[in-house]
Amino acid sequence: MLTIYEQLKAERQGQRQWQRELQEREKRLKQQEEAVGRLAGLEEMLHTRIAAVQEKHQHEVSQLQDLLRERNKENRRLKSSFDTIKELNDNMKKQLNQTNEQNKKLASQSKRVHARLENLQWKYEHSITSRGCQNVNVKTTECIKPSKKEKMAASGKPRKEGSSSPTPLKLLVLLLDWVLDGQTFSSVAPNKGKGVGQFLPPEIVLNERCLQVLPLLGDQLHQTPLSEPILLLNLLRLIHWALKHMDSSTQHVALSATLRRIGEEVSKPLTQSTETQSEDPDLPKSCSGAAGGSCRSWPLYRSRCPHIRILSTLIILRTVTQADVLAHALDSLRTELMSEESRGLFIHYGGVCVLLLMLRAGRGGLHTPADIFMQLTEQSRYLNPFLELCSCEEFFRVFSQLLKNPRLELPTLEKLSILLQKLSSIRKNRHLFELSSLHLQIQELVQRSSHTHTFLCLNLRSILHNLK
Structure with a gap:
């Protein structure tokens, strides 16, 4: 009985333990059931919220799609407007380019016509002056009627045809005024009769004097015979100095007609003009041409004097734009620079700067100037001065x-x-x-x-x- 009681007691304790475990398991299950219920509520709430968010998102997407369609329509309108404006702009650019080209052509034509007009005016004045001189000479020969010996004696001396012309007098007045205004005489006899001009800067005064003297120098160069080489040389020196000053000046003034006339005087041989022909049949034609001094059978850059040749060539390179004349002048200069004396004169008168101006402006090509530079790099006593100038x-x-x-x-x-x-x-x-x-x-x-x-x-x- 005791054994059975012990067994029953142990069985009862096991059942109690099992009961406690079942209670604990039931408690956990209830907790899990409650948690599952709460999760189900959360899930329903999440579903409702997700549905609301999806509905809101779809609404926003539809609004954005509508706005995008409007923006695309606006962009297409803007693109079409831009294409139209671009096409109009291209057409306007083409019209502007055509207008600019026409303007340049008209400007160049206007310059040529203006230069031609100045040339014609100069020729007209010169022809009037020469006709007046010729009439005076004819009247004098008719009144005096010298003997044949007197005529031959007079033919041996060059007739100063330009003396009756106002050009030498104007040139002499300007040059004397220029000299008297220099530093040598300024402290002794200051010029007080100039008015407002004396207060101008020296650069402007010098430019104005160059502008005044260059046309007269061209006229005087036309009237100077080859039998006066010293006068011809000094005229060329003064012309070259004035052109050099005008190139280096900050004030750029157009002197196309004057420069063209000076370039023609230097680069082309003069034909015998009508006023140089004597009215006396006893006077030979060769003498009359020599007396007038306007008959030259070769241009000045082919003169017998190397000084005149170098100055004439530099003046041509500064004033002439015709390709054939420039080519002849450059070939002549290349031949001339084979002489040591001519190299010194070329360097002395700034020939390197003249070549640089030509190369920068793209005139005269590149082949002959390169040959000239190579000639100047040869060993000579003027090599170091040439390198210093470069x-x-x-x-x-x-x-x-x-x-x-x-x-x-x-x-x-x-x-x-x-x-x-x-x-x-x-x-x-x-x-x-x-x-x-x-x-x-x-x-x-x-x-x-x-x-x-x-x-x-x-x-x-x-x-x-x-x-x-």
Whole structure:
């Protein structure tokens, strides 16, 4: 019985333990059931919220789609308007370009007509003056009727035909006024009769005097015979100085007709004019042409005097724009610079600056100026002065533009490289190479040059070696 009681007791304790476990499991299940209920409520709430958010999103998407359609319509309208405006703008640009071209053509025609008018006025005045002189000479010969010996004696002396013309007197007045206003006489006899002009800056006064004297110098050059070489030389020197001053001046004044007339006087041989022919049948024609002084069978840049040749050529290069005349003048200059004396005169009168002006303006081509530069780089007593003149910012800027030319030929490039190689050996020119970016261009040329161009590659590498 005790054994059975113990067993029953143990069984009862096991059942109680099992009951407690079942209660705990039931409690956990109830908690899980409550949690599941709460989750179900949350799920329903989430579903409702998700539905509301989806509905709101769809509404916003529909609104954005409507706005996008409106914006697309507006963009299409703007694009069509832009295309229309662009087409109108292109048409206006074409019309503007055509108008500008027509304006340039009309301006050039107007300049030519104005220059032609000035030329015709000058020729008309000159013809009137020459006719007056001829009438005076005819009347004098009719009244006096000298003997044959007196005529022959008179024919041996050049007749001063320009003495009756006002041009020499005006030129003399201007030049005397110019000299008396200089530093030499300013402290002794100051000019008080000038009025307001004396208070102008010297640059403006000098420009006005150059403008006044250049047409008269052209007239006087026309009347000066070859039998007066000293007067002819001084006239050319003064013309060259005035042109040089006008080029370097800050005030740019158009003198196309005057410059054209001066260029024609220097570059073309004069034909024998009617007023130089004597009315006396006993006087030979050759003597009458020599007496008048207007008959020249060759242009001044082919004169016997090297001084006159150099000055005439420089004046032609400054004044003439015709390609054939420039080509003849440059060929003559290239031949002339074979002489040591002519090189000195060329350097003295600033021929390097004249060539640079031509190269910068693109006149006269590049082949002959390159030959002239190569001639001047040859060994002579004027080599160092020539290199000093080339050691300036303007020279390096012009050469930098020349090297950018894609159509630069190999022989011309080799000639230019010779001069650049000599300039690179001067230490003070290094900053000019850097300032004009010539060293970078030379590096590019070294990279682009073919190995077959041995001479060019050697010169370019020598330049880069000197610049290090």
